[in-house]
Amino acid sequence: MLGRAELTFIVMDIGYIHNHIFTTEVFYTLMFTAFSLNISVPIFIKLWLRYFSGKGQSINNSS
Numbered sequence: 001m002l003g004r005a006e007l008t009f010i011v012m013d014i015g016y017i018h019n020h021i022f023t024t025e026v027f028y029t030l031m032f033t034a035f036s037l038n039i040s041v042p043i044f045i046k047l048w049l050r051y052f053s054g055k056g057q058s059i060n061n062s063s
Helices: 003-018 024-052
Strands: none
Touching: 003 024
16 A cells, blocks of 8 residues: 555544544545545556557657
């Protein structure tokens, strides 16, 4: 797990459990969003690097 996600979960826990800032719906929405970003961002970065580093390009640049 990334450090940002761990910090996000801790801050959301403090806001929801200790200070009652979030409602239950907001808490679960933010938790789902943080979890999905924690999984999808590294995958998309890896795909992006593969495409833009030249390994995934199929365009012939012979001008």
